[in-house]
Amino acid sequence: MLAEGIARVRRPSHFHLDTLLPTVGWIKNAWHPSEEQLLSYSGLDAVVFMRIIIFSFKVFTIAGFIAIFILLPVNCSGNQLQNVDFINITNNTLDVFSISNVNNGSSSLWIHLGAVYFVTIAVCYLLFSEYKYISSKRIDYFCSSKPQPHQFTILVSNIPVSKDSNVGNSVENFFTQNHTATYLSHVVVHRKSKVWTVANAVKKVFRKIFSSKKKTTQQLLHDSLLDGSKVHEKKDKSREEVRAAFVSFKSRYGAAIALHMLQSNNPTQWRTEQAPEPQDVYWPFFSSTFMRRWISRLVVIVSCAFLTIIFLIPVFVVQGLTNLEQLENYFPSLKSILTMSIVSQVITGYLPNLILQMSLKIVPPAMKLLSSQQGYICNSDIERSACHKVIWFTVWNVFFANVLSASAFNLLFILLEFKDIPSKLAVYVPAQASFFIAYVVTSGWTSTSSELFRVIPFIGSLIAKPFTRNSNDVTVPSFPYHKDIPKILFFGLLGFTYFFLAPLIIPFLLVYLALAYIIYRNQFFYVYAPKYESGGKFWPIVHDSTIFSIVLMQFVAFGIFKLKKLPYATTVTIPLPVFTLLFNEYCRKRFLPIFKAYSTEALRKKDREDQNLPEMPRFLRHVSTAYQDPALVPLSYSSNHDNLREPLLVPVAEI
C-alpha cells in the first residue's frame, strides 16, 4: 500500500529495488479501496470527506435526472422568448432552456413546483441518512480507537493565581480538591519569549546538520546538543508562565467531566476546553485573559466583515467585464478590438472567471490567518473556523454580490428590504446562468490543475526516492478543510439554485463532482497525510450549508412563481422553508450533540475496557509528558532519533 509506503518513507530504511516495482494488487487496491481501508489509512476525516462528494453526487444525480428529462423539455416547449432576436443575442441563447422561456401563468409551472418539492424531500432524506451514518461511524471510530493522550487531557485557561502562589500550585490545589479521584497530572503552558524564537532557530539548524550528515557525525551532534541544552537552560529561566495548563486525568470520563462542568463560581475563570492531539496544538496563541481572547475574537469578526466588503472591488471589475457595452463606453479606443467575436467571448466568458478565481485564491489563506488570531488552540479548529468563513465569504461575494450587485450601497438596501429579495433573485439569477456555467467550467479546470501541481513534487520525490540521501524532505500534502470543503459546498449551492431555473448547469456540476471524486479518491488521496483527526467534526458545516442552499432555492422559487404570475403556486411554496427549517432543527437535536461530545455511555465503556489493558500504567505516564512545551523538546528529540515515529515527536518537525 502506498500509505504504508509513506510511513516507510519517514523511517530511515535501506534501499530495496522491489519497493519501486508496482504490483497488480497495488493498482487494484488504489482504484477500488473500500471504506474500511480508507478509514484505516487516512482516518475518519478522509472517509467523511469522500462521503461529502458522494452525497453531492447522489443529490445532483437525482436533481439532474429531473432537470434534464422533465424540466428541460417543459422549458423548451414554452414560447415566452420567441420574440427575442436570436441572431443579435449570442450570450442569452441558453435562456431558451431556462425557466424564463416558460409562458407567464402557464400551468406547466406546477411541474417546476413539484420538482422543488420532490428535490427538497429527497435531499432531506439523504441528509438525514448521511447524518445518521456519519454519527454512528464517529461513535464506532471512538470505540475502536486506542488510548490517546488527548482523550485524557483538557486545556484549562484563565487560571486565577493568588499572590503567594504560582500557576502550577493553583492547578494542583484546585484539581486535587475538586477532582480527587481522577486527576493525574498537569503541564503549565509557557509563553514563548524571544529566547524561544532563538532556540527554535538553533533547533532547525541542528536538524539540518543532523539530517545531512551520516551517523558518523555523532560527535558533532553531541557537541551541538550540549549547546542546545545550554540554550534550553537559559530559556528555562526566562520563559514566562501563562495562566493556562494541560490537565490530564486517569480516565476519559474524568477528563470529560472536568470539560463539561462549570468549574468556577466565576465563569470566566478555570475555563476548560478539549485538549487537541499533541501534534495539533497551535502554540503561538495562548492569550492569558478571558477578556483578551474575547476582544481578539471580536476584532477578527470585524476584519472578516471588512475583507468581505473590500472584496466587492474585484467582483465589480468582473461585473464590468461581463457588461461589454459599459467597457466600450469607458475605453472607446478598444471598440474595434472588442467587436471581434473571439475577443468578446474570451472577455465576457472566461476572463471574469479567471480574475475571480485568482482573487479567490487569496481568500482561504487570509481566512486561515484571521482564524488563527481568533484564539483557537489547535490547527484543526483554526481550519474548521476558516472553512466556515470561506463558505460564507464565497456565498456572499461570489453568489449574492455577483447576482444582485449594482453597487455596494444598493446591495445593502436590497438586503434591508427583506421582502424584495425573492423577486430580485428571481430576476437576476436566470440572467446569470451562463456566467455561472462558465464559472463552473473554469473552476473545474483550475481546481484539477492546482491539485495536480500540489501533488507533482511528491510524485517526483517518490520516483527519485532511492537516489536521494534523505527522504524526510518529502512534503506530504495534508488535507485542508478550508479550501476543499467550501468549494464543494459552493458548487452545491449553485446546483440547488439553478436546479429548476436553468437545468443545463446540473450536468456540468455532475462532471465536476465526478472529477473531484476521481482526484481525491484514486493515485492522489493516498498521498495525503492526515495532520490531525477531528472525527468528522466538519460534517455539521456541510449539513447547515446544504439546508441554507435548499432554503435559498425555495426563496428563488417563491420569487419566480410571483414573477410568472402564478399566485396560488407562490402560496403553496411557503410551507417548504418552514418544513426544511423544522427538519434542520430536529437534526440539530438528534445528531449535533454527538459531534460536540462523546456520551457517558461510550466513555465509561472505553474506560472499563482499558482497565484490563496491561500497558495502561505506561500509557498514563506517557500522557503526563505528551503536552510538554515544545520549547522543552529538542533534547529528547535529538537524542532519541530512532523514536521519530512516536506521535509525540512528529509535531516538533512540523510546528
Added chain:
Amino acid sequence: MLAEGIARVRRPSHFHLDTLLPTVGWIKNAWHPSEEQLLSYSGLDAVVFMRIIIFSFKVFTIAGFIAIFILLPVNCSGNQLQNVDFINITNNTLDVFSISNVNNGSSSLWIHLGAVYFVTIAVCYLLFSEYKYISSKRIDYFCSSKPQPHQFTILVSNIPVSKDSNVGNSVENFFTQNHTATYLSHVVVHRKSKVWTVANAVKKVFRKIFSSKKKTTQQLLHDSLLDGSKVHEKKDKSREEVRAAFVSFKSRYGAAIALHMLQSNNPTQWRTEQAPEPQDVYWPFFSSTFMRRWISRLVVIVSCAFLTIIFLIPVFVVQGLTNLEQLENYFPSLKSILTMSIVSQVITGYLPNLILQMSLKIVPPAMKLLSSQQGYICNSDIERSACHKVIWFTVWNVFFANVLSASAFNLLFILLEFKDIPSKLAVYVPAQASFFIAYVVTSGWTSTSSELFRVIPFIGSLIAKPFTRNSNDVTVPSFPYHKDIPKILFFGLLGFTYFFLAPLIIPFLLVYLALAYIIYRNQFFYVYAPKYESGGKFWPIVHDSTIFSIVLMQFVAFGIFKLKKLPYATTVTIPLPVFTLLFNEYCRKRFLPIFKAYSTEALRKKDREDQNLPEMPRFLRHVSTAYQDPALVPLSYSSNHDNLREPLLVPVAEI
C-alpha cells in the same frame, strides 16, 4: 413576625390572645425589613423581585432628573409647534413638552443625544452591578442552603426499554453501570390513569371530612382509610409506567454530572433535567417520547403566535376609540354626544386603556395555560416561560401594534422594511405619548386595586382567625412571576422609549414604581408564601428585556435625529446599539452560566461539608422517597396527620 405567624397558622395551635396584639417591633420590622430578613422569610426570589423594583426606580430617578431638569426646559424653549392652534387641539397640548417642539436642525438636539449616551452608560453600569450582586447572592444562597432532595435528584426521560425488561430495571442497570459510585435510587414516574382521578377525588373528600371534624372522629377516618387503601391497591395494578424516572444520587456533584453530561449515544434517549423541588413538580405532563414533547413545544409556539395576532382586534378597537373622528364617521347618530368635552375625554383618554387592561387580564392565564402544555415538568419553569411569553406579547401588542398599527398587514410590511422602522417609530411614538401617560395612570390604579383585592380575603381571615375552627382554609397568595415581572418590565420599556421624546412620562412611572415598592414590600409582601424557590433564575429575563428597551430607545433616537435633520448626530448614534449589544454579550458570558448551573467548586464544597453531618444517612433515605408518585401518597398522608409540615406532603394538598 407575620411570616412566622403564617407558619403558625398552618400548624393546628391553641388559641392565645397575645397573637392578636400588634407590638411596636412588629410594625417597625414590617416597615423596614432588611434584605437578610426578607431572604430568610420569603427566599431569594422575593429578594430579587424587590431588587428589580429598586433597580427600575434607580434607573428612572437618574433618567427623570435629566428628563425634567435638562430635557424639558430644552423642549419648551423650542418653537417648532408655535404655529399650532392650541385652542382647537386639546389632546396634543402635551406635545409642547416633547421633542416635537424642538426646531429642526437645532443644535440643542445634541443635548438629547448626550442624554441618550448618558442614560445608556448609567443603565449598563447599574445592570452590570445588579447582575454581579444577584449572581453572588445566588451562590451564597446555595452555599448556605440545607440539603434538599431536589439538589440530589435529576429527572431522566426517554428511557429506552428492551422487550424483556421494564423501566425500573433499565434505569437500575444504566446508572449502576455508568454512575457506580454516586447512584442512590430511583422512582419511576407513572401516568395517571382515570383511576388516579377517582382516587384523587376520594382523597379530597377525605381531606374535607378530616379537616372539618375533630380528632374524636378517628374511627371514621380509620374506615375511610381502609376504603382509600382499597382504591390504592386497585390503582396500583392499573397505573401505567411512563418512560421517565426521578434518579437520586449520593452527592450533589454526582447528580450534577449526570445532569450535564450527554448520557447516551442517541441524544434523544436518556435525556436529563434538573429535578424540581418535590412540591414544585407538575405531574400532569410527562410526555413519553422526545418527538411528542418536541411537537407539543412547536404547537405551543404556533398557538402563542396565533393568540398574539388575534389580540390585534381589541388593539384596533382601542385605536378606533382614540381617533374620535373615525368613530363619528361610523356612528353619525352619536355625534351630538361625542362632541361633549367630558364624554370625548373619557372615551379617548380612559376607555381605551380600560378595554386594553381588561383584555390584558386574560393574557397571563392564557400564556400560563400554553406554557403548561409545552412539556415543562415543574410549576416554576411554567411560570418563567409564561413570564417570557407575556413580556413579548405585551411588547408586541401594546407597544408596537399600538404605536405602528394601521392594519395587521401594513404592520407586517412595515416590519419587513427594516430600514424604515426607526423613522416610523420616531413619527408615531411622540404622537402616542399622551395615550401612554393615560395608560400608565390607569394601570397604576388597576394594579393597585387588584393587589388589594387579592390580599383582602387573607386579612379578613387573619382577623377572624381565633373565631374560625380551621385556619387551614386561608389561601395565602403566592408570588406569580408571569403577572408581576412583565408589568414592571413593560413600564421600564415605556420609560426608556419616552425618556427623551416626552420626558413628562417619567414622573408618572416613578410614582407607579414607588407604589409597587410599597405594595410589594410593606403590610403585603409578608403575606406572600413562596410556592417554590428558583434562586432568582428570572433575573436574566429582566436583564435581556432592559437591553432590548435601551436598544429600542437608541433606534428611536436614530429615527428622531434623522427626522429633525441632524445627520451628524444620526451617525454618532450608531455606535450606541453596537456597544450595548457587546455589553450584553459580555454579561451573558460572565454571569449567565451561574443561572444555568452551580459550579463544581460550589458543589464539591457543599458535598464536603455534608459528609460530616450526622443526619446525612437519614436525609438520603428521605431523598429516595421524596419523589414518590402522588398517586401513592394518600396512605401516608392520611395516617401521619401531625407531619403536615414536612415539605414532601405539602404538594398533595396543592396539586
